[in-house]
Amino acid sequence: MSSAAAASETTQNSDPYIQSLFAERIGGANYGKSTEIYKFEKIKRAKRKALADHPERQLLDFGIGENDSMADASIREVMGREINQVENRGYADNGVSEYKEAAARLMQRQFGVKLDPETQINHCIGSKPAYAMLPACFINPGDITMMTVPGYPVAGTHTRYYGGDVYRLPLLAKNN
Template sequence: MALRPSAAARLLHFAEVAGWKAVALRKGLDLIDLGIGSPDRPPTDSVRETLAAAALRTDAYGYPSSAGSIAFRRQAAEWMRRRFGVTVDPERELLTLMGSQDGLAHLALAVTDPGDVALVPDPGYPIYAASLALAGVTPYFLPLRADNGFLPDLDAVPGSIWRKAKFMLLNFPANPVAATADLTFFERAAALARKHGVLIVHDLAYSEMGFDGYRPPSILEVPGAADIAVEFHSLSKSFNMAGCRIGFLAGNAEAVGALKELKANIDYGVFEAVQEAGIAALKEGIAALEAGRPGVSEIYERRRNAFLRQLRAEGWDVPAPKATMFVWAPLPFRGEETGDRRTSRVIAKEMLEETGVAVIPGDAFGREGEGYVRIALVEEPERLAEAARRIGAFIRNRAR
């Protein structure tokens, strides 16, 4: 149950990739940055206009409530009802956050004690392990592997671990593996959590990025799940508001209340103007649902198709994700060359140096990520096709 690799080491991978990009730019390479999953489009005109108008008000600059305005929480609750058919109490079961990462970073401090155990995915978003390290919590890693559809084998968790665990962190659609889970999986997870008295923490940052007609579900759709689960939502990806830093936690009132109490002692919450922009975005999301419009999913589905079509033409047949803004790509070659193991980190570095295309090596997300790279679909289709052509040339050169 050791932290493997260390939480700090996982974060250093991202700093290392940033250093590679800086070197590539100094060399004059045309950089196509498919590393960090930051949306490259702005929010809608209406959302930006709402933000601008709210920011110009003279009464907008006092300390906001650390729990978030009741107006934002009510709108978030209404969006949950319309999107998932889920009812949450905006007073007791919903907390406004400075993005979902804010909550993910602090939840373990609120609901665990040092020495407790938490179940977390491997590969997984780096803040999962980092938050446990900060709280003194021991991670038990749930391997996500291709032969199980990148779902954790919950039946393989020993009883001794279930008895020690305080919470289990799930993330579907998943970053980095781009896997999806259906309600049957969540029902099974909820039953096990209830049996063992374990809180489920579900990170649903990519709820609005499903493709080919797939709509990611909420774990709170499982009857009674609010008794044993909380769920993080983010406006960053769904509404292109990453820089605004706004999201929310919904579900189990006790866990929501614990995080609310902690955050009341460490920050003053989200700028009121940003919350008003968030309200506008959620209203637009509801309108899109009612009109049958796809929202951001259409953008990323088009990008996925363009990128994978060209990549396959180049000879690299990568599985098509059903959701998220990422492609989780198994490397087309591995082994030993000149005594230097061809790790995902070595290959990602060489790819950037030779092609100007930046991706994240899979081991940045945990030991199970070795042999993969994560590719973010954060460019327009034409630029993604160009990246695929460069990657194809790189692969052919390496295969000689």
């Protein structure tokens, strides 16, 4: 069978070969087949509906991540200048020492906590990747992550990836 015919058969009659290789912790052969709407898309749809239903009201969005509006012009202006600077190129995979030192000073000044910048400060590209990695470090199958609801769901999602369970802590007035 030619490769074109094999590719055609794969797309018409079955899943691509790689579909059977996905890890069980992320759904195995069923990975990506769910019709469930991504949680942040649900939030965006609810936000659009609330704005459409009540255009006279201002929406105060305290959401985390997934920017859906343009950054301020002053920020875009500075970024436009800085992106062309040679010193701003390259990778900082292990964290920049100036950043780690500044973070340690901030923790000391704001919270009275003394940290070693080289061994106790870790950088990340955002809070979502940091929260997502915590279960990779601490969760074994059967372990539990306690998560507030509403709350930031990524730690719970990744807890389930690693075989753990999520115990939801509802933030309700009756629970104080």
